[in-house]
Amino acid sequence: MTADMQPQARALGDPTRHRLFRYIADAQAPVTVAELTGYAGLNHNAVRQHLAILKDAGLVTEEAERRDRPGRPRLLYRLHPxxxxxxxxxxxxxWLAGLLSAAVRRGQDPRQAGRQEGHRRAAEMTGPGDPADLLEQEISRRGFRPARTDRGPQIEFTLARCPFAEVAVADPDTICRLHLGLAEGLTEGLGGLITERLTVRPARRAGCRLTVRRAAAEPRISA
Incomplete structure (x- = not known):
């Protein structure tokens, strides 16, 4: 066991905490504290304490709900990428195997498959928010560890990790085209952004750069 996994093992040593972790990991959508209290039969404070330990151990992520109605946004929990x-x-x-398998059935190339998946994910990302922030959140969830740099309308994400490095070393063309298509589908689906390019680096070293830019606002037509 590596040193990084020891805190995770300790966190999961508690049976209740392990149940909460498995519930979050198996969920198809982000999970709320209220949902977990109902599942585990615990009060909110107890659940929050368990979640704090899982989060500190790098097992789950926490983010505030995006909402356009009054009230405090709920906290949402997912499996850490x-x-x-x-x-x-x-x-x-x-996830990768499922995506490529579906692409073969549909006769799609990797870029087309990635674009379709990007459209699907964008459609699920409901609620208000800056599309650049939403894009950053999604590629973070996919495990790319993006570092963002804004230069006026142009935004660059340096990807410090390739979640598919082992496959990308053997077949970089397939994986990189899939990632480019995913970015294109996300920006098209979210709106307000255009994918300019993906500058590829060796997979094991990571450091690929995804460059997007904000789309120019449509001019208003005076009556």
Whole structure:
């Protein structure tokens, strides 16, 4: 066991906490505290304490709900992208295999498959928000560890991690075209952004750069 996994093992040593983690990992959508209290039969404070330990161990992520109505946004919990595939959870490679398998059935190339998946994910990202922020959140969820730089209308994300490095080393063309298509589908689906390019770096070293720009606002027509 690596040093990074020891805090996770300790966090999951508690049976109740392990149940909460498995519930979040198996969920098809982000999970709320209220949902977990109902599942585990615990009060909110107890659930929050368990979630704080899971978050500190790098097992789950926490984000505020996007909403356009009054009231305090709920906190949402997901499986941490870098914990995917560990502790019996579905991994990023399962997602990749499913995506490529569907592409073969449909006769799509990797870029087309990625674009379609990007459209699907964008459609699920309901609620208000800056499209650049939403894009950053999504590629973070996919495990790319993006570092963002804004230069006027142009935005660059340096991707410090390739979640599919082992496959990308053997077949960089397929994986990189898939990632480019995913970015194109996300920006098209979110609106307000245009994908300019993906500058590729060796997969094991990471550091690929995704460059997008804000779309020019449509001119208003005076009556």
């Amino acid at each position: 870098e914990a995917a595939g560990e502790w019996g959870t579905p991994g990023a490679y399962a």
